[in-house]
Structures are given as structure tokens and as C-alpha cells.
Amino acid sequence: MSNWSWSTFSDAFPVVLEGLGITLGLTIACYLFALIFGFIWTLIRRMPIKVIRLPLLWVMEFIRSTPPLVQLFFIFYAWPMVPVVGMALDPFVSAVIGLGIHYSTYIGEVYRSGIDAVDNGQWEAARALNYGTSKKWTKIILPQALPPTIPMLGNYLIIMFKEVPLASTIGVLGILAMANDYGAQHWRYLEPLTIVAILFLVLSYPSAILINKLERKMNKRFDKKEPTGSKAV
Amino acid sequence: MITINAIADIFPVLMKGVEITVTVLLASIVLGYLMAFIAGFCRLSNNILLRKFTGFYVEVFRGTSLIVQLFWLYYAFPILFGIEVGSNFWAGVLAISLNYGAYMSEIVRSSILAVAKGQSEASTALNMSRFQRMRLVIFPQAVRMMLPEFGNYLILMLKSTSLVSLIGMTDILYYGDILRSSNLSQAPTVYFLVLLFYFILALPLIWLTKKMESASKKGVASQ
Numbered sequence: 402m403s404n405w406s407w408s409t410f411s412d413a414f415p416v417v418l419e420g421l422g423i424t425l426g427l428t429i430a431c432y433l434f435a436l437i438f439g440f441i442w443t444l445i446r447r448m449p450i451k452v453i454r455l456p457l458l459w460v461m462e463f464i465r466s467t468p469p470l471v472q473l474f475f476i477f478y479a480w481p482m483v484p485v486v487g488m489a490l491d492p493f494v495s496a497v498i499g500l501g502i503h504y505s506t507y508i509g510e511v512y513r514s515g516i517d518a519v520d521n522g523q524w525e526a527a528r529a530l531n532y533g534t535s536k537k538w539t540k541i542i543l544p545q546a547l548p549p550t551i552p553m554l555g556n557y558l559i560i561m562f563k564e565v566p567l568a569s570t571i572g573v574l575g576i577l578a579m580a581n582d583y584g585a586q587h588w589r590y591l592e593p594l595t596i597v598a599i600l601f602l603v604l605s606y607p608s609a610i611l612i613n614k615l616e617r618k619m620n621k622r623f624d625k626k627e628p629t630g631s632k633a634v
Numbered sequence: 635m636i637t638i639n640a641i642a643d644i645f646p647v648l649m650k651g652v653e654i655t656v657t658v659l660l661a662s663i664v665l666g667y668l669m670a671f672i673a674g675f676c677r678l679s680n681n682i683l684l685r686k687f688t689g690f691y692v693e694v695f696r697g698t699s700l701i702v703q704l705f706w707l708y709y710a711f712p713i714l715f716g717i718e719v720g721s722n723f724w725a726g727v728l729a730i731s732l733n734y735g736a737y738m739s740e741i742v743r744s745s746i747l748a749v750a751k752g753q754s755e756a757s758t759a760l761n762m763s764r765f766q767r768m769r770l771v772i773f774p775q776a777v778r779m780m781l782p783e784f785g786n787y788l789i790l791m792l793k794s795t796s797l798v799s800l801i802g803m804t805d806i807l808y809y810g811d812i813l814r815s816s817n818l819s820q821a822p823t824v825y826f827l828v829l830l831f832y833f834i835l836a837l838p839l840i841w842l843t844k845k846m847e848s849a850s851k852k853g854v855a856s857q
Contacts, residue, residue: 404713466789466836467829468796471807475829478814479821487822563699570800577702590709598706601698609697 404591413593417579421600424575427496428562434501435508435561436554442509443516465506470567473499477571496568504561511553515546552616559605559612566597576600640823647813648824648831651806655835658723658795658805662730666791667784669735674742688739695736700794704729708801726798734791738784745779746772781850785843789836796832806831 442461448454464472476499481489490498519542527537569578580593676688695703708725712718749772757767799808810828814821 404716462840463829463833466793466840467832468793468807470796471810471825471828471832474807474811474814475822475825478818479825482819482821566699566701569701577705581705584709590705591713594702594706594710597702598698601702602694606693606697 406589406592409587409589409592410596413580413583413587413589414596416583417576417593417596417600420574420576420579423493423573424562424565424577427493427565427568427573427575428558430493430497431500431504431565432558432561434497435504435557438501438505439508439512442506443512446509446513461506461509464503469500469503469564470570472503473567473571475499492568492572495571496565496573500561500564500567504557504564508554508557511550511557512546514553515550516542518549519545549619552612552619555608555612555615559608562605562608563601640820641827644813644820644824644827647809648806648827651804651809652831652835654798654803654808655795655805658726658730658798658803659792659835661723661727662734662791662795663788665727665731666734666738666787669731670738670742673735673739674746677739677743678746691732692736692739695733696740700729700733701797701800703733704797704801722798722801722803725801726795726803730791730794730797734787734794738787741780741783742776745776748779749775778850778854781846782843785839785846788839788843792832792836792839 445454445457445461448457473496476490477492477495480495481487523541523545524537527541532540566575566577569575569581572578574582576597580590580597583593584590673688673692676684677692679685704726707729708722711725753771753775754767757771762770795805796807799805799811802808806828810824813824
């Protein structure tokens with residue numbers, strides 16, 4: 402423990418803290434992107450035409466089971482080189498698209514589990530009332546399908562927060578990138594990296610407890626013992 | 635553009651990284667599951683000190699992100715304690731297995747707790763010791779519940795092995811980055827192939843996950 406220096410700690414703290422805004426901003430941006438894009442996967446899953454649905458579901462499986470880090474590199478380094486559609490994106494936008502698409506495949510599954518959990522009788526009732534497709538979804542299915550998924554979606558917000566430092570590898574100046582820069586300049590990695598770890602812990606632990614409480618409340622309200630959706634990291 | 639020639643050039647280079655990726659993955663899987671069981675049991679122990687300490691470990695590793703843990707283990711840990719972790723291989727494997735071990739220990743714990751109370755009462759009535767109860771009655775039933783989640787974590791661990799390229803290990807992504815930096819116009823082909831390599835490695839794991847899921851459902855009345 403003799404190598405720990407409090408003066409370096411207090412010197413590095415404000416530097417690392419400068420990146421917190423970017424880290425939080427990127428978390429929110431990626432999360433919103435994933436929430437919206439997740440709907441697309443849910444729609445694809447419900448597509449009646451098999452020849453379109455199956456290949457797209459394979460694409461989803463491909464995105465889910467390959468590393469988000471490589472996907473980030475693909476979007477940042479390779480996308481500008483792709484003929485016709487390719488264009489250069491700045492690191493922040495690349496990270497939003499890369500991480501957003503990766504996690505949208507998970508979010509889509511959460512939506513699906515919520516929709517699957519809606520009782521059969523509700524679908525029949527919609528038909529019996531002669532509701533059209535849009536009315537059926539907006540008035541009957543979604544209001545029942547989405548609220549129980551809220552705790553699970555909250556979990557994904559925390560997961561997203563912990564995945565965002567990956568973006569430091571393509572030059573997004575979040576807290577991890579700031580700590581690495583500080584480390585490279587002063588040749589002291591111990592304190593700045595420890596600060597990053599503490600910041601993550603301080604922010605994600607209370608949020609996790611909050612989500613847990615929410616989950617219990619929701620389960621009570623919807624009279625369920627098992628939380629909706631599959632758990633993932 | 636993707637041409638056959640370019641693929642023929644890139645393919646053998648990426649192949650060189652497969653061994654490292656697979657080695658890191660296998661080592662992380664073994665250590666990760668080991669850690670999960672150790673931590674899972676410790677959290678159920680009667681010893682309050684052991685319980686609190688393991689709880690602390692689990693919360694710290696679940697509360698921070700893997701890439702931070704990896705950098706911390708590789709750059710900060712040796713300075714703080716004056717001990718070398720060994721090599722970047724061990725830093726990578728330790729970070730991945732400690733991280734996922736923490737997540738999976740929660741599965742171990744909750745599965746053991748989810749075994750019906752009557753089971754442990756019945757084994758007490760049969761005059762079994764605490765150890766016998768766990769080994770013969772509770773644990774076999776709990777493992778069944780752990781299987782589906784354990785399967786999901788296999789794929790997550792595979793994906794996370796790509797991070798070890800950041801601490802200089804020569805895995806698939808490392809060779810991909812080298813190819814990209816030598817010829818930027820090749821980048822789309824290179825990274826697409828890297829993704830394809832990971833996907834092919836994931837296929838057996840996806841299959842195994844499905845197997846584990848069906849094994850866990852076998853012979854159980856559906857609720």
C-alpha cells in the first residue's frame with residue numbers, strides 16, 4: 402500500500418471528473434437509441450413473412466453474440482470505408498450507434514417477453530370489440546405489456562452505464578479515457594483508475610438498489626412472483 | 635470492396651489469434667464457474683464475516699465495469715501491492731472470471747435458495763448431516779435451475795474476451811487491428827471477418843445453451 406499517494410489522488414480527481422458528463426450523456430444517448438431500436442427487433446419478430454423474418458433474426462443473433470467492442474471498431478474505423486453508404490462519424494456518434502444497436506437486441510427481447518406475458522383473453526377481447534391493429538396495440542396490449550418490463554429496462558440502463566467506457570477505445574473522452582490520459586501523462590495509473598472504479602461503484606450501486614425496490618413494488622402490483630424478461634449482464 | 639483475394643490474405647492472419655481467444659475463454663470459463671460456486675456458497679455460509687466479505691466482492695465486481703477492472707488489474711494492482719499479476723494473460727483471465735464469477739455467484743445463491751424448504755426438512759428428518767443435505771438433496775436440484783443462466787454467460791464471456799486485446803494480448807481482434815492500421819481501406823472486410831470469427835466461435839456456445847435449457851426442463855412439471 403506504500404505506493405498509494407493521496408496527493409496524486411486529489412490531483413487526478415478533478416481531471417477524471419471532467420469526463421463524467423460525457424460518460425453520463427453517452428449512457429443516456431445509447432440507452433434511448435436502444436429503447437427505440439429495440440422496437441424494430443420486436444416488430445421483426447412478429448413479421449408474418451418467413452423469408453424476411455428468419456434472415457433478420459439471424460442478423461439479430463449475429464449482433465447479440467459478437468463482441469460490442471468489435472462492433473464499435475467496425476462502425477468507427479470501417480464504416481467510412483464502406484462504399485456508397487459509408488461516412489465518417491465522430492467517436493460519440495459511433496459509440497451511440499454501436500452500443501445502441503448491440504443492446505437494442507437485448508431490449509427487443511425484453512419487450513417481447515412483456516408482450517408474450519399479456520393474457521390470451523386480452524387479444525380475444527380486442528378482437529371481440531372489433532378494434533383495429535393500432536387501437537388494439539395502443540389501447541390494450543402495450544399498456545399491459547410495457548409497465549411490467551420497467552424494472553428490467555432499468556437494469557439495462559445500469560448495464561449500459563457499465564458498458565459505456567468501451568467507447569474510450571475509439572476516443573470518447575469519458576471518465577476512463579480521462580484516467581488513461583492522466584496515467585499516460587504522469588505515469589501514475591493507480592490513483593486515476595481507482596477513482597474511475599469508485600465513481601462507477603458510487604453511481605451504479607444505489608441505482609441497482611433503487612431498481613430492486615422498483616421491481617419488488619411492480620411485482621406486488623402486477624401480482625407476480627417472477628420478474629419479466631430474461632436476466633443478462 | 636470485399637474480394638476473394640483480400641479474404642485469402644486476411645483469413646490466415648486472423649487465424650493466428652484464434653488460439654489465444656479460445657485459451658482465454660476456456661481459462662475464464664473454468665475459473666469463472668469455480669469462483670461462482672465458491673462465492674455462491676460463501677454467501678450462504680453461517681460465518682457472518684465470510685458472508686459479508688463475499689458480499690463485498692460481489693457488489694464491487696458487479697458495480698464496476700469489466701474494462702475498468704481489467705485496466706485496474708493490469709495497470710494499478712501491481713503498483714498498489716507490488717505484486718505482478720503474472721502476465722497480461724492472467725490479468726485478462728482474472729478480470730473476466732472475477733467479474734462473471736460475481737454475477738454467476740448470484741445465480742448459484744438464488745438457485746440454492748429456490749429449492750423448496752420441504753426438501754431440506756425432509757433430509758433433516760432422514761437424519762442427514764448438513765453436508766449430506768447439500769450434496770445429495772439440495773445441490774442436485776439447484777444445479778438444474780442454474781443451467782439456463784449459466785449458458786447465457788458462456789456467450790457473454792466469449793464476447794468479453796475481445797477486451798484482452800486492449801492489454802496487448804494477441805487475440806483475433808488484435809490481429810484485426812494490426813491489419814486495419816496497415817491498410818485502412820481494408821477495414822470493412824477485416825472487421826467483418828473478425829465479427830464472423832467470433833460468431834463462429836459463439837455457435838457451439840449457443841447450441842450448448844439450448845442444450846442446457848432443455849436439460850433443465852427435462853422431467854420437471856411445467857409451472
